[in-house]
Amino acid sequence: MIDLYTWITPNGLKVAIALEEFGVPYRIHSIDITKGEQFGASYLDINPGGKIPAIIDNETGIKLTESSAILLYLAEKTGTYLPHKGVLRVQTLEWLMWQTGGLGPTLGHAHHFLTYHEGEAPFAEDLFRNDTRRLYGTLDARLADRPYLAGNYSIADMAAWPWVSRFTRHKIDLNDYPHVKRWYLHIAEREAVQRGYRVPHFTGAVPLP
Incomplete structure (x- = not known):
C-alpha cells in the first residue's frame, strides 16, 4: 500500500x-x-x-x-x-526529463503570468507565451510520426499529459498542434487517466479542445 x-x-x-x-x-x-x-x-x-x-x-x-x-x-x-533496456528506455527517460526540466516549469510560469496575473507583467507574459508555444511545437514535432513520446505508452506520456490538460491556461489552441491534440485525446480516453484525474477529488471532466 x-x-x-x-x-x-x-x-x-x-x-x-x-x-x-x-x-x-x-x-x-x-x-x-x-x-x-x-x-x-x-x-x-x-x-x-x-x-x-x-x-x-x-x-x-x-x-x-x-x-x-x-x-x-x-x-x-x-x-x-518503462523499457528495461535499449534505445526506448533511454528515450523514455529523455522525454521524462524534458517534461521535468522544461515543459513543467515553463507551463507553471505560464499559468502564473498568462492566467492568474494577466496584464501585470507584459515582459514575462511575452517570454512565457513564446516559450510555451515553442514547447508545444517541440511536442507536436515529436508526435508527428509516432503515437507516444517513446515507443509504447510510458511514464514520459504520464508526465507530460497532465500539463497539457491545462492548455486553456497556456492560451493554447490545440487545433494549432494537431499531433499533440491527437495524442492528448487518445490518452484522455484511458480509464486509468480518467480515474487519476479525479484525485484527490473531482473538479470537472477532463478538458477537451
Missing part, C-alpha cells in the same frame, strides 16, 4: 494517474495547498520542501518526493511503462 499526499495540480495528477495505470493500491491524503497545508509540521516531516506530491511506500518504507522521481520509482517497482 502506498500513501499518496497530493493536490489537484499537474504534478499531483502525474502521480495519481501513474498509480492508477500501475494498478498499485494507494490511499489518498489531500494536501490543500490553497490553505498552506503543505507547510504543516506533519507534512514537512514527509517533504521538507513543502511541495506536493509525495509518497510513502509502506511495503519498502521508502519516502519519496518529486513527481518524476516517483514515476520512475513506480515503473521500476512494477516493471511496467
